[in-house]
Amino acid sequence: MSINEIQDEIIAEFSDFDDWMDRYQQYKTEQNLIDGCQSRVWLQADLIDGMVHFRAESDALIVKGIVALLVRVLSDHTPQEILDADLYFIERIGLREHLSPTRSNGLGAMLKQMKMYALAYKVKGQNA
Numbered sequence: 001m002s003i004n005e006i007q008d009e010i011i012a013e014f015s016d017f018d019d020w021m022d023r024y025q026q027y028k029t030e031q032n033l034i035d036g037c038q039s040r041v042w043l044q045a046d047l048i049d050g051m052v053h054f055r056a057e058s059d060a061l062i063v064k065g066i067v068a069l070l071v072r073v074l075s076d077h078t079p080q081e082i083l084d085a086d087l088y089f090i091e092r093i094g095l096r097e098h099l100s101p102t103r104s105n106g107l108g109a110m111l112k113q114m115k116m117y118a119l120a121y122k123v124k125g126q127n128a
Contacts, residue, residue, distance in 0.1 A: 045117035082118035
């Protein structure tokens with residue numbers, strides 16, 4: 001499935017909910033429920049058969065949901081696909097407008113780190 005197909009799938013899923021909290025609750029699962037009050041994110045990227053596979057963890061529920069969406073969209077694609085991706089789903093589901101400035105900055109930092117991993121794997125592949 002392409003990055004854009006995954007984004008369109010997420011947009012369709014979120015469009016079923018009128019209220020932002022309903023949208024948020026859709027992604028609030030026991031698996032994502034963790035204790036903690038400081039927001040930290042751990043991101044792991046591995047190159048497997050030419051595809052970047054991401055794994056992420058956060059100790060904050062909302063941040064964990066945000067990074068889970070990013071991992072869902074970007075994981076298991078080539079470095080170049082990740083670098084070229086236009087992540088339009090963030091605006092279309094209303095995510096950015098519902099984030100505090102701090103969380104919005106965090107979203108930008110997560111995206112930047114994911115693209116940096118993709119760039120590093122792309123360069124490594126070119127030099128191999």
